[in-house]
Amino acid sequence: MHNSSTTDTLEDKVSSTAANETLEDYTLRYAPHSFRRWSPRVVAITALGGIAYLADFSIGASIGMAYGTTNAILAILFAAIVIFLTGIPVSYYAARYNIDLDLITRGAGFGYFGSVLTSIIFASFTFIFFALEGSIMAQGLLLGLGIPLWAGYLISTIMVIPLVIYGMKALSKLQVWTTPVWLILMVAPVAYLIHQEPNLVGQFSSFSGNEGFKPFDMAAIMLGAGVCLSLIMQIGEQIDYLRFMPAKTKENNKSWWIAVISAGPGWVILGAIKQIIGAFLGFYLLTKIPGVNTTEPVQQFNAAFHDMLPGWIALSLAVILVVISQIKINVTNAYSGSLAWTSAYTRISKHYPGRIVFVIVNLAIALALMEGNMFAMLGKILGFYSNFAIAWVVVVATDIAINKYVLKLSPKEPEYRREMLYDINPVGMVSFIAAAGLSIAAFFGLFGSFAAAYSPLIALTVAFVLTPVMGIITKGKYYIKKDNDGIKEPRYDAEGTPVATVYHCVSCDQDYERPDVMYSHQHSGVICSLCKTLEK
16 A cells, blocks of 8 residues: 655545555445455355345335235245346346446436436435334344343444444355354254144235235235335445455356345345245244234244244244344445445545445434334335335346347446536436435325325336336437546456556556546556545
């Protein structure tokens, strides 16, 4: 790392801070070939470790109790199909070109400053779900150790800080080592319960819920799907790991694709299974232990473990499962949130405060939500948030799959450098604002009670249709400001792989690979995208 002298400018110092790969983890830029030393398998396991969260069990139980088993399962499956399909193009793009969702969004219809809005939406996802998962952990500490909820919230927040600070290097080790233990603790009690009480499955399948809906009720299915679709934003966290995939080659082609599909869109397969299990365990609690909160995962697993083992062992294992799960997901929430906040703040202010500052900011917001008992309003918060999330992800996925690859309205390779992009691209911005605006209006009943249940479908349809329409109307004019970045060597080779040639930035005195640099007439030399971002 560059040692700043007293004559260095503030920008030089800031750029040097951001260039510290150990702490900053390539927050604002392309993840270079020289840093990506993990195999596809390790990257995939690290990414999938982040979906160990127990919120799926709460979500499944809440919609199962409200709308009945049939409607809940159909809602879960509908949401899973949407999440899987939209996750394919963005996961491929992130792994192929080694950039996060914010950098993808800039060149996929939103423009350089347009994607600031979506960075804030993604950051909101991370602190909402951190608060949700922290609440679940606090419930476990209360049940198992008698620790008051307020103290549990504080413990669940503080304990992730040391792990998050060191980024991918620390997170890959944590996720790889804890995943087998987590899987055994999650699967064993549920399998044993079904084996011991097979009649439960039949009773569960005929459960009609508490809201009075009939089976196969479309309104109930869409209401449940709206809650599940709030998780569409999880793809952003998967991508924060997938951007460290090694280059795709003939030798690793099969393992590369398996890793990208399983750890990218494939996360939702396990997510949907967990939601259905959550609905099942919620029903089990309702019938066996009336009066217990059926949406609390620690209560669900405590009851399931008690069918299998003596009391104190059962309770201990339930608490261990909760703690492991929450650490695994909340390091990811805090990590991804810090990336999103840093990216938005730096582009607006032209100042880089360091990713760790926003680790603390994200955790402080999450702690405030926990202390405000956000868990009690789980369904309403997620149902509202999903309108924004669906609109954004569908716009980006459609822009990549259709506008780039089918209509060829914008370059296939990504562009995220400040001087090469328009500030705002109407393709993504208009599509997103229209989709989110109409779906939120429907969610709050402005189009009547019938349309309120279908707000997720409105967000999805408007985003999917309007994105290519806006691309055709604008003729792709606002994707790229200029074709030439002043360097003769292309950024990507004939196969589309990022070129690893190293260039020296004349502004911050750091080395960067070809996709991350351009020629600056102002500096009379090559400058990195980071310094271009920080220019006043």
